[in-house]
Amino acid sequence: MKEKKKIFYCKLFSKCQGxxxxxxxxxxxxxxxxxxxxxxxxxxxYFLGVKYELSPEIIAIFILAIASILLTMSFIITKSFEDLAxxxxxxxxxxxxxxxxxxxxxxxxxxxxxxxxxxKSKTIESQKEYLEILSENIKRMNDLVSDLLIVSKIQQxxxxxxxxxVSLNEVIKKSVEGFKFFAESNNxxxxxxxxxxxxxxxxxxxxxxxxxxxxIDNAIKYTxxxxxxxxxxxxxxxxxxxxxxxxxxxxxxxxxxYIFKKFFRSKNVLKYExxxxxxxxxxxxxxxxxxxxxxxxxxxxxxxTTFWFTIPF
Amino acid sequence: MKKILIIEDEQALQKTLTSKLExxxxxxxxxxxxxxxxxxxxxxxxxxxxxxxILPKKNGFEVLEGLKIxxxxxxxxxxxxxxxENMGDIQKVIDLGATTYLVKANYELNEILEKIKKILExx
Numbered sequence: 001m002k003e004k005k006k007i008f009y010c011k012l013f014s015k016c017q018g019x020x021x022x023x024x025x026x027x028x029x030x031x032x033x034x035x036x037x038x039x040x041x042x043x044x045x046y047f048l049g050v051k052y053e054l055s056p057e058i059i060a061i062f063i064l065a066i067a068s069i070l071l072t073m074s075f076i077i078t079k080s081f082e083d084l085a086x087x088x089x090x091x092x093x094x095x096x097x098x099x100x101x102x103x104x105x106x107x108x109x110x111x112x113x114x115x116x117x118x119x120k121s122k123t124i125e126s127q128k129e130y131l132e133i134l135s136e137n138i139k140r141m142n143d144l145v146s147d148l149l150i151v152s153k154i155q156q157x158x159x160x161x162x163x164x165x166v167s168l169n170e171v172i173k174k175s176v177e178g179f180k181f182f183a184e185s186n187n188x189x190x191x192x193x194x195x196x197x198x199x200x201x202x203x204x205x206x207x208x209x210x211x212x213x214x215x216i217d218n219a220i221k222y223t224x225x226x227x228x229x230x231x232x233x234x235x236x237x238x239x240x241x242x243x244x245x246x247x248x249x250x251x252x253x254x255x256x257x258y259i260f261k262k263f264f265r266s267k268n269v270l271k272y273e274x275x276x277x278x279x280x281x282x283x284x285x286x287x288x289x290x291x292x293x294x295x296x297x298x299x300x301x302x303x304x305t306t307f308w309f310t311i312p313f
Numbered sequence: 314m315k316k317i318l319i320i321e322d323e324q325a326l327q328k329t330l331t332s333k334l335e336x337x338x339x340x341x342x343x344x345x346x347x348x349x350x351x352x353x354x355x356x357x358x359x360x361x362x363x364x365x366x367i368l369p370k371k372n373g374f375e376v377l378e379g380l381k382i383x384x385x386x387x388x389x390x391x392x393x394x395x396x397x398e399n400m401g402d403i404q405k406v407i408d409l410g411a412t413t414y415l416v417k418a419n420y421e422l423n424e425i426l427e428k429i430k431k432i433l434e435x436x
Contacts, residue, residue, distance in 0.1 A: 096397070096398075096399055099396075099398070100367070100396045100397055100398075103396040103417065103418040104323060104326075104396055104417075106418060107323075107326060107396060107417040107418055108323060108325040108326055108329075110418075110421075111326060111329045111330070111417075111422045112325060112329055114329075114421060114422045114423070115329050115332060115333065115422065133325050136325070137325070
């Protein structure tokens with residue numbers, strides 16, 4: 001009997017662990033506690049009444065108090081089930097979206113290959129075009145898988161950082177240089193007057209580069225041509241701040257609360273380059289949070305957007 | 314000459330589909346977003362529309378709704394061509410009046426062409 005009880009409680013605790021919620025939010029654990037409470041208080045009430053001949057009013061107050069506690073526990077259980085159901089729904093949606101994101105470059109490759117195979121002439125030009133499609137879409141799938149792995153690490157709180165003294169000034173300069181061709185092809189100028197006096201900061205250069213490049217990429221995507229993008233880097237007593245401002249289409253009010261969610265893409269996106277994974281801002285926020293910094297934005301539809309982040313020394 | 318409008322934001326896909334359809338003798342119009350797609354549909358009144366669901370500016374569901382309430386475009390057959398594959402989306406699209414729903418990953422380009430020809434034969 002004792003052995004069976006031990007097995008029951010072990011199964012209960014491991015089930016609760018499996019949900020990834022604390023014990024006091026685990027439905028099975030709470031139900032067990034409620035069951036025990038109901039039995040114990042029923043017996044206790046009976047003996048109290050018999051032994052001390054308490055007045056019915058006192059017994060009623062006692063029972064009301066117990067009922068309130070049980071009601072609170074029921075509320076926690078219901079909320080817990082709702083959270084689990086929501087989590088399940090989000091996982092299903094996540095899988096649907098990821099499948100779609102992976103299928104898109106695969107369809108590009110499949111149909112590109114079909115047209116290439118049917119092309120009897122197979123000119124150098126058509127070969128080059130096919131190889132470009134191949135290269136671009138392989139990169140897309142690779143980027144998506146990399147981003148998904150980062151997202152998985154974020155969710156398991158296992159994001160690793162290899163910190164070293166980094167000059168943000170240099171990281172931004174290199175990133176801007178990397179985006180030069182993309183910006184110029186869209187007739188957009190990126191302005192960054194570096195400040196070499198900004199001190200180095202102990203961070204992971206790869207992770208911070210991901211954040212900066214995501215923000216630059218978004219600024220270009222949401223900007224009409226001929227309007228500049230301005231990047232500012234500065235320091236305060238507490239740390240370093242980064243700001244990027246575009247005079248683009250801005251973010252609609254209704255979209256603002258979803259900006260840092262996974263796979264969200266605002267309807268205002270101007271650039272039809274769909275190679276983005278939709279995970280950039282979600283990952284950026286997680287990285288900045290991990291660095292004990294803050295990230296945010298302000299935006300007005302039709303006027304533009306400023307994204308900023310701060311990192312403490 | 315029969316006119317086909319492709320509303321698809323994947324440029325590579327749009328290009329391969331256009332090249333295939335033009336080689337079969339169709340006149341092809343294209344759009345990379347939902348709002349422009351609706352405008353072209355109203356202006357050009359194509360014989361058939363091929364519509365993606367995930368689009369910038371206005372998604373495919375909204376475009377389909379817009380097409381079906383407009384007197385100028387409600388009779389144009391619409392093939393929804395997407396990589397979304399859940400029953401909810403398929404049912405929603407059929408309820409909104411799409412002629413058919415094709416999942417890109419499950420079809421060769423030639424198979425899609427056959428479907429298009431079949432629908433256009435009835436027009």
